[in-house]
Amino acid sequence: MNVVPDVDHLSSRDYIVPDMLDSPIPSSGKPEIFKQEKPAAAQPRLHLINEEQKFSEHLSSFINEKWGLKDSGFNYNLAAVFGSQSTGKSTLLNRLFGTSFDVMSESSRQQTTKGIWISKGKDMKVLIMDVEGTDGRERGEDQDFERKSALFSLATTEVLIVNLWEHQVGLYNGANMGLLKTVFEVNLQLFGGNRGKEKTLLLFVIRDHVGATPLANLSNTLRVDLERIWHGLSKPEGLEDCKITDYFDFMFTTLSHKLLQPEKFEADVDQLRLRFTDPNNPNYVFQPQYSRRVPVDGLHIYAGGIWDKIMTNKDLDLPTQQELLAQYRCDEIASAAFAIFQEKVKEFRQPIESGNIVEDLGPKMNEIRSVAIKSFDKDASRYHAEVYKRKRAEMMSKANHMLEAYFLGQLKNLHKKAVSMFSTKLQNTLRGDGVEFSVAVADSKKEALDYFLQGAKAIKLDETEWSFDEELYQLEQGLKELAAVQREKELNKMLAALEKHLRKELDEPIGLALNNPGPGMWGRVITIYQRTVEDGEQLLQKRARTFDLNEHEQAELTLNLRRQAWVLLTKKVQEESADGMMLLKLRNRFEEKFRYDDHGLPRVWKPDDDIDTPFRKARDETVELVPLFAKINTLDPIKGEKIELEATDDFDFDQSLKVLSESRQQEITNKFKRESDAFYLEAKRSVVATQAKLPYWVGVALVILGWNEFIAVIKNPLYLMVLAMVGVPMAAMWYLDMLGLVETVAWKVYDQGYKIAMDKLREAMDKSHEGQGKQQNQQQHHQQCQPQQFSSQSQLNNRFVSRSDSFREENGVELDSLDKKSL
Template sequence: MDVVPDVDHLSAHDNSVPDVLDSANSNPKALQPRLHLIDEQQKFSESLSTYIARDWGLGDAGFNYNVAAVFGSQSTGKSTLLNRLFGTSFDVMSENARMQTTKGIWISKGRNMKVLIMDVEGTDGRERGEDQDFERKSALFSMATSEVLIVNLWEHQVGLYNGANMGLLKTVFEVNLQLFGGNRGKEKTLLLFVIRDHVGATPLANLSNTLRADLERIWHGLSKPEGLEDCKITDYFDFMFTTLPHKLLQPEKFETEVDNLRLRFSDPSDPNYVFQPQYSRRVPVDGLHIYAGGIWDKIMTNKDLDLPTQQELLAQYRCDEIANAAFATFQEKIKEFRQPIETGNIVENLGPKMNEIRGAAIKSFDKDASRYHAEVYKRKRADMLNKANHMLEAYFLGQLKNLHKKAVNMFSTNLQQALRADGAEFSVAVAAAKKEALDYFLQGAKAIKLGETEWSYDEEQYQLEQGLQEFATAQREKELNKMLTNLEKNLRNELDEPIGLALNNPGPGMWGRVITIYQRTVEESEQLLQKKARTFDLNEKEQAELTVNLRRQAWVLLTKKVQEESVDGMMLLKLRNRFEEKFRYDDHGLPRVWKPDDDIDTPFRKARDETVELVPLFAKINTMDPVKGEKFELEPSDDFDFDQSLKVLSESRQQEITTKFKRESDAFYLEAKRSVVSTQAKIPYWVGIALIILGWNEFIAVIKNPLYLMVTAMVGVPMVVMWYLEMLGLVETIARSVFDQGYKIAMDKLRENMDKGREDRPPQYQRQPQQYPSLSNKPSRTDSYKEESGIELSSMEKKSQ
C-alpha cells in the first residue's frame, strides 16, 4: 500500500496554520492547548473540565459548542489535517521515523471557533497488531460524544476494504445501532469523508458513489437487532464527501481547499455547514466531562451503553449540582427574614421579596440546567421549586401568625376606642372593627402568597374570625355587665328614697305604694334596657332573659331596702314617730300641753295600740298591685325564691319589737305625768327673796369673774331653754336610758373578760362561774316609775287638797 508521508512545511497562505513537524518545534502561544483525554492505558483524564473552562474558555458556552472526531488509518495525516484545519497542536509523524504518533484519544479546541476536536488513534497500526479492542472502544466513544465523524483516507484507497477503512466503518455502524437503534430517524451522525491527494482524474461524484455502494453493502451485511431488520443506513447517518489536493505537489491549492473546508465547521451560513441541530448530543459543555467520563466507564466495564440513559444520568447529576448551588444562595438570602418573624414583627413587602429571591434561584437554575435532558430538567426544577416553597412556607406561616396577632390587637384597640364615643352602638362598633381587622389580615395574607404554591390561609382566616368572635362575645358580656351595673345603680337610686319614704309612713296602703314604685321603676328600666340591648344584637331569648334578670335584681334591691328599713332600730324609730304623732300632737297637728284635769291614759293607750298594730304590717310584703288589682309575682329560679323574699319580720321579732316599743312608750307616758305635776308645784315668793339676799355675794362674784360667768352661761342658758320648752323631763328620761344601756354593756364586757380569764387558768385553779341574777327577772323600770309617780301623785293631790 502506497503511503504518502506527512512532511510539514510552513505555508505562505495568509490563513494557514503551521504544521507541527515536531512537538518541540511548535509555537505554544499560537496553538490551542491539547489534552490527552484517554491515554494508551485507556485511562480517562480528570482534567477535561479544567481545560474546558480555563484553557479553552468554554465554561459558559452551554450548548453553543460542537464536537468532531477524526478516524482513519495510522500515518495517513489525520493530525496534520486537524492542525491545519482547526489550528490545533496534535503531534504528527516525523518524516524520519514512521511510527505511531497519536496514542489513545487527544482533544483540543479549534482556534477562533467553539469546536472541540478529538484526534483518535489510527487503525491498522502495527503497535496494536491484531488487538482491535481499543479500536472498537474508541469508535463507540467517538460515536457517543461527537456530532461529526471525519473519515480521513487517500484517493487510491477508495474501493479497497482495508485501505478505505471499511472494517472501521462496519464497527461504526454496529456501534451506532447499539447506541441509537431505538431512536430511528431521531439521532443521526454525519460522516464527512475527506479524500486526500485527489489529482482530479476521478471526479468526486464517482468516488462518492463508490463509497456509498461500499457503505450500503456493509450496512446490509450487519446483524441488526430485532425490529430493525428493514432499517436503512440513512435513518442513522448523513454523508458528505470532499477532496483535498496533494499537500506536497499542490501546496497552495491544498491550503485554499483547507480554508474552504474550514468554513463548513465555522460558518453557519455555509450551505455545507456540518453542525446541524439533528446531530447534537444535547450535552451542555459544563457537563461534558461527566458525560464523557460516564460513557467511557460504561465502555470499559463492557456494560450495555444506553445514551439516553447516560444523558439522563448526566442531567440528574448536573441538575443536582446546579440546584444545590442555587439553593445555597437562596438560603443565604432568606436568612434575613427569620429574626423579625420569630420576634413577632411584620416584615414589610415579604411576599415580593420572597418571590424575587425564589425567582432568582429558579432563574439561576434554569440558566444552566435547562441545557440538559428536558424531562430530568423539568423534574429537578419542580423538586427545587417545591424545596424552596417548603422553606418559604415557614416564613409564610410565621408572617400569618404575626398578622393574626396584630389583627386581634387592632380589633381590640379600635373596638375600645369606638365604645368610648358618646352614643356608641356595640354591634356597629364590632362590625367596623372586625371588618378593618379582617381586611388587614387578608391584605397581608394575599401579599405573601406566592404563585406556584399550594399555600392557603383559609385555616388562619377561620381561626382569626373565631378569635375575633370570641373576643367580641367576651367584650359584649363585659359591656352588658357594665350596662347592667349602671342599670342596677339607677334602680337603687330610683328605689331607695321613694321606698324609704313609703315605709316611713306605714299604713294600710304602704305596700301598694311600694309595689307601684317598683313597677314604675322597672318599667322605665326595661325601656332603657331594650333600647340599649338593640345595640348588642341580642335575640329575643337573650332580651327576655335580661328582662327577667332585671326584674329579679330590682326586686332584690327592693327587699334589701325593706330589710334595711325593718331592722330593730329603724322599726322602733318608725313606731316612736307614729306614737309621738298620735300621742304628743292633737288632730290639728299642734303639740299637746297636758293639764291636771286632762285624761292622759286614754290617749296613751289609743296611740300605743294603733302604733302596735303597724308591726304585723311589716311582717310580710303584700304584693297586691293597687292598679291592676291582682297580686304581683316573679318566677323563681335556682338562686331566687320569690316567696321567701316576701318575709320581713318573723313572729319572734314582731314580739321583740313590740315589747321594746312599749317600754319606750312608757317614757312618754311618765314624761306627760311629770309635766302635769311640775305645773302644779309652786314655789313660795319668800324663797326667791331669800335666795336673792343670801346669794347676792355669789351672784356678784360670778358676774365679776369671766370664767364663772362663762361656765354659768353655758350651763344655765340651756337649762333655762329646756325648762321653758318643758323638755327637762325628756332629757332626764334620755339620760337615764343612756345610763342603763351603758351599765348593761359594761356588765356584759366584765362577764366576758372574767369568763375568758377563768378559761385561760389551769383546771385546778378554776372556779365555778358565779351565777348572776337574770336582768329579765328585774322589775320593769317603767313599772317602778309608774308606782313612784303614783305615790307622788297621790301625796301631791292630798297636799293640794
C-alpha cells in the same frame, strides 16, 4: 440516498498532475514544505483516555479554565477523527484546527496517538478528539479498543471525520471498512430506537488526491461499499428494513497531495476549515440534527459516564445517559442556586419570629425566588428538557416550601395585628356618646379584615398552592369571640347603669312608703316597683337595639331586669325592716299618736289628764303594725293581680317575700314596748314636776337673804358672765322640764368618755412594751393608777346606782324599761 452535497473543488484541481509517487526524494533532505510544524499559539491538549483506558479527571478544568468554554452552554461543537494508523490524522487536525497533537516520526514510523486525545480549535468553539488509529501493530488483532473508541465517539460527537488515502478507496482494510462496520453496529446499538431522529455525520476526507479519479467516482465507490456493509449487518428485531440513511448523513471531500502539491493542499485545508467555522457555508457540518444536546459544563460528566458504561460492558442507553447527566447537573445547579436563595431569605426569619410584620414581604420573596429560578434556568435549561422541567418544578416546590414558613409566620403576625386593631378601634369607638354597638363592631371588623386580606394577598406568590382561608376563618372566629366578650362587657355596663337607675328610682319612694306604714303600704310599694320596671324596660329596649339582640336574648334581659328590680326592692325592704329602723318607725308612729293630739299639736300633760288610756291606745295601734312588715304583699292594686317571678338557682321569689320571722316580730315588739315605757315615764315626770312648785315666800326669803350676793355678782363682770352662761341655760331647761333628760344624757356622755379613756389607756400600755426599761416604768405606773381607777369607777357606779334607786323609789317604776336608743 440522501447525501449531503460534496465540496465544490477548485477548477484547478481538474488538471492532470504528473505521477510523482515513484519519484525519488532529493538526497539533500526533506523539502522545507515537508517539515512538520505546530502552530505557534496552539491550544492545550488533554489525554482524555490513556493507553490504559482510564478516563481523565481534568476535562472539566480544561473546559472551564484552559479552553475558556465555561459559559458557552450549547454554543460549542465536538468532532472526532478516525482512520488507519499513520495516515496523517493528527497532522490533518493540526493544520485544520490549529491544534498541537503529536504527529508520527518520519524515521521511526511508530504509533504516536495512543488512546484518545482532545483539544480545542484555535479561534473557534470546536472540540476535536484525535482517536488512536486502527490496524496498528502495537495492538495487533485486539480490536476491543477500536470498538470502544467508536462507541464513545458516536455517543459524544456530532461529526466523525474518516481520514483515508485516495489509493485506499475500494479496498476493504485500506478504506477502513472494518472500522466503518464497527461504527454502524454501535450506532444501531445507540440509536436504533431513534430511527430518523438521531443522526451522525460521516465526513470522508480523501487524502493525496491528484485528480486522476474524480471525487464523484470516489464517493460513489465508497457509497456502494457502505451500502454493502450495512446490508450485511445483523440488525435488531424490528429494524430489519432500516436504511443507512436513517442514521447517517455523508459528506465527501478531497485534499491535494501534501508533498507534490503543497500550495493546493493548504488551500484545500482552508476551504475545508470553513465547513467547521462558517455557519453560512452550504456544507456547514455542525447542523442542529447532529447535536447531542449536552452543555459544555456537563460534558465531563456525560463523557465520563459514557466511558464508564463502555468499560463495564453494560448496555449503553444514550438517552438514559443524557437524562442521568441532566439530573446530575440540574441537581448541582439547583443546589448552588438554592444556597444563594437560602442566604437571602434568612433576613426574614428574625423579624417574623419576633412577631413583627415585614414590609413588602411578598415582592421581596418573589424577587428572591425569581432570581434563584432564573439562575437555575440559565444553566439547567440546556439539558434534557423533561429532566430540566422536573428539576425546575422540584426547585420551585422546595423554594415555595421554605417561603411558606415565612408566609405562615407573616399571616400569624397579620392575624395578631388585625385583632389588636379590632380591639383598639372598638374600644375607642365605644368611648363616644350615642354609639351603637353593632355598628361599632361592624366598622372595626371590616377595618381589621381588610387589613388582613390586603396583607395576606400581598404575600401570596404565584405558582404556589398557599392559602390563607384557614387563617382568615380563624381570624373571623376570633373577632367574633372578641366582639361577644366586648358585648358582654358593654351589656354588663348597661345593666349596671340600669341597676343604678333602678336603685335610684326605688330607694327613696320605697323608703317613704315604708316610713308611713299602714294597710295600703305594700300596694304603694308594688305600684312603685311596677312603674320603675316599666321605665327600665323601655330604657333597656332602647339601649339593647344597639347590641343586635334576638328576641330570646331581649326576653331574657327583660326578665333579669324584673328580677334585679325585685332584688333591689327586697334589699331596700330588708334595710328598712332592720331592728333599729323598725323601732324608729314604731317610735315615730307611737309619738305621733301619743305625744300629739288629733289636730297634730303637742300635748301638755296636766295633773288631771288621763295618760294611761292614750298610752295604751297608741302602743296597741303601733304594735299592730309589726305583723304588717312580716311578709310582702305582691298584690298590684292597679291590675288587681299578684306579681309572680320565675325562680332560678340564684333567685327564690317565694323566699324573698318573707321579711320578719315570728321571733323577730316578738323581739321588735318587746323592744318597742320598753321604749314606749320611757315616753310614759317622761309624761308622768312632767306631771310631777308641775306639782312640785315652791311657795312664793320661799322666793322672797331667798331674795332678801341673797341680796348681798346678788349685788356682788352684778357688780363683778366675771361673776355676772358666769351666771349668765350657767344660769340662763339651767333656767331654760328647768322651765322646759328638760333637767332629767339632760342629766341622763350627761351620764351617757360620761360613760362613753370613760370607755374611750380606757381604750386609750390600753393602747398606751401596749406601746409601752417596746422597751424593757419603759416596760418596767409603765408597769409600776399602771400598778399605782389601777386601784385609783377601780376606786373611781366603783364610786361612779355606786353613785349611779344610788341615783337610780332614788329615782325608782320616787316614781314607783323600773328604769330598765328605758331603751338607750330612745334617749
